[in-house]
Amino acid sequence: MLCGNAMQCVVVDSSALGRQTMCACLNELGHHAIAASSSQAAEALIAGGEVDLVVVDHCPPWSDGWALARRLHDRDIAAIVLGDPTDARPITRTLALTRPVSLHDLERAIARLAAEPHADPRRGSM
Numbered sequence: 001m002l003c004g005n006a007m008q009c010v011v012v013d014s015s016a017l018g019r020q021t022m023c024a025c026l027n028e029l030g031h032h033a034i035a036a037s038s039s040q041a042a043e044a045l046i047a048g049g050e051v052d053l054v055v056v057d058h059c060p061p062w063s064d065g066w067a068l069a070r071r072l073h074d075r076d077i078a079a080i081v082l083g084d085p086t087d088a089r090p091i092t093r094t095l096a097l098t099r100p101v102s103l104h105d106l107e108r109a110i111a112r113l114a115a116e117p118h119a120d121p122r123r124g125s126m
Contacts, residue, residue, distance in 0.1 A: 007052035007110070009033040012042040012068065013082075014057065022055055022082075022101075029107055039068045051077055053110065058083025058096070069094045078113040080106075092116070 009031050011022040019035035026033035031053075036042035042054060054072055058065040058081045069079040069091050079094040082101065093116050095109050 007031045009053045012056040
């Protein structure tokens, strides 16, 4: 749950190394991360269970990371978009981080997202 406890995370990146690295970082921070190589694979994982956070590349070859973030917003799922912060688009419960991402910056971003209110009644209000 996105409230300071271990979160269920999906990492979406076309690069296997990028997915593996970000999953390792999230796991190091105490979260449970699984990888998806496309937005379609991520959305299948999301449909199959509760997901608190999605970390997505901003400009993968298969889609637009920001488009996925907008769809996640509609489902009240937080997102971190990895890429150029000057390309950031204002979406509630979504943050942009520039690569390379340090563990400290990732942890701060997750804490910031956890502090934002959201409407999903199964998680309660914050």
